[in-house]
Amino acid sequence: MKATAKLASTLAALVGVARAKETTVSKVEAALIEAREQVASANREHDAAERAYESGLLDESAAALAKLLDRKASAVIERDRAAALVKALENRLAEARAAESRAEREAVHRDAVAKADAIKARFADEYRHHAGAIRNLLRDLAEAETARLQANPLQQEFGRIEPVEDAIRGAQWEPEEIVSSEVVTLWCMDGRTEPLPADKQRDVRPRGNSELHRGLLPSTASGQCSPTAGQWECTQRQYRRVVVREASRSSTADSLLQAVHLPGLHHLAEHYVTSETWRSPDTALAHLSRERPADPVIARPVVERFELIPEPPAEREAVVPFPKREPDPAPRTPSARETRAQHTPSKIMAADRLAG
Numbered sequence: 001m002k003a004t005a006k007l008a009s010t011l012a013a014l015v016g017v018a019r020a021k022e023t024t025v026s027k028v029e030a031a032l033i034e035a036r037e038q039v040a041s042a043n044r045e046h047d048a049a050e051r052a053y054e055s056g057l058l059d060e061s062a063a064a065l066a067k068l069l070d071r072k073a074s075a076v077i078e079r080d081r082a083a084a085l086v087k088a089l090e091n092r093l094a095e096a097r098a099a100e101s102r103a104e105r106e107a108v109h110r111d112a113v114a115k116a117d118a119i120k121a122r123f124a125d126e127y128r129h130h131a132g133a134i135r136n137l138l139r140d141l142a143e144a145e146t147a148r149l150q151a152n153p154l155q156q157e158f159g160r161i162e163p164v165e166d167a168i169r170g171a172q173w174e175p176e177e178i179v180s181s182e183v184v185t186l187w188c189m190d191g192r193t194e195p196l197p198a199d200k201q202r203d204v205r206p207r208g209n210s211e212l213h214r215g216l217l218p219s220t221a222s223g224q225c226s227p228t229a230g231q232w233e234c235t236q237r238q239y240r241r242v243v244v245r246e247a248s249r250s251s252t253a254d255s256l257l258q259a260v261h262l263p264g265l266h267h268l269a270e271h272y273v274t275s276e277t278w279r280s281p282d283t284a285l286a287h288l289s290r291e292r293p294a295d296p297v298i299a300r301p302v303v304e305r306f307e308l309i310p311e312p313p314a315e316r317e318a319v320v321p322f323p324k325r326e327p328d329p330a331p332r333t334p335s336a337r338e339t340r341a342q343h344t345p346s347k348i349m350a351a352d353r354l355a356g
Contacts, residue, residue: 025096032089039082046075124265131262131272138273139288141165142257145281165256174248181242187215190233204234212236257284269295 049072056068141164148161155161186195187204196204196217204215217232258279262272270292279287 023092023096025093025100028089028093028096032086032093035082035086035089039079039086042075042079042082046072046079049075127265134260134262135272135288138257138260139285142281142285142288145257146285149281169253176247177245179243179245181240183238184241185236185238187217187234188237189217190235195237195239196234255279257281264295266295268298 049068053065053068053072056065060068144164148163151158151161187201188195195201200217204217206212207214207216213236215234215236217234219230219232258277259275260273261275263269264271272292273288276283276287
């Protein structure tokens with residue numbers, strides 16, 4: 001009975017979790033684990049009560065059997081309550097997960113709405129301001145580039161003017177830079193000008209004291225087939241080993257005067273800047289020096305239209321279908337016997353008498 005009372009108090013506490021309006025998935029999951037343990041405990045309590053009742057049917061008094069039966073009935077109630085609680089908690093867990101998932105989606109939507117409202121308040125004015133500033137900046141760049149091209153014939157007399165855009169965007173050419181230089185002695189295969197690779201230099205065997213600058217390289221070390229005795233003749237030569245930093249290549253980025261495209265806010269408005277692949281500095285200057293017309297006003301004419309409202313099915317008049325006319329039967333072709341009977345001599349003679 002003590003176990004049954006403790007089970008009842010535990011189930012009552014878990015029922016509060018199942019019926020709570022606001023809860024979390026973790027709380028419901030913990031309560032569900034405990035409720036399933038209570039189901040197992042209630043099943044054990046019920047099985048014990050049932051065994052006690054059945055074993056005492058022949059030996060116990062009626063009063064004792066009544067108590068055992070009451071214990072069994074209480075165990076059945078607690079078992080069913082525990083099972084019902086597990087089902088309720090499973091439903092509550094599904095609701096809690098759905099609520100948390102909806103809250104996450106709502107947070108994403110709320111964040112998007114907040115960002116959209118924030119940019120909506122400043123986009124129109126700031127876009128016009130910045131687009132106009134970029135337009136004026138590109139116009140000044142086009143004017144400077146046009147003047148630079150016009151001054152190109154004078155560069156021999158007064159010096160070269162580097163393109164402004166190339167200098168700022170890193171498109172200028174950088175020459176090769178020598179980092180270090182030294183003279184070294186290396187083995188070279190006879191008949192060639194380039195030295196042997198570094199890993200082959202130590203494979204060359206000098207001929208002797210009289211020919212220190214001459215050596216032999218085994219063909220297996222060279223990786224080639226030697227025409228004589230499996231060895232290659234080598235000679236020591238001097239080389240200048242130069243370490244350089246390679247020259248920089250010109251940038252392949254498109255010109256800003258050609259690539260920048262800043263459309264107007266209105267779909268019919270004049271663009272702040274349009275992109276043209278063939279544009280040169282002088283045509284860009286002409287394009288950017290134009291006065292931008294005001295955004296056009298969209299015409300919204302007032303029109304009238306009529307829409308048919310369908311009648312409800314109950315108010316429509318019943319249409320009586322016109323009875324279909326049965327087609328006329330096709331004429332029957334007489335058989336060969338009937339045709340012969342019509343042309344017998346007796347019938348022909350009777351027809352002549354009637355005609356006479």
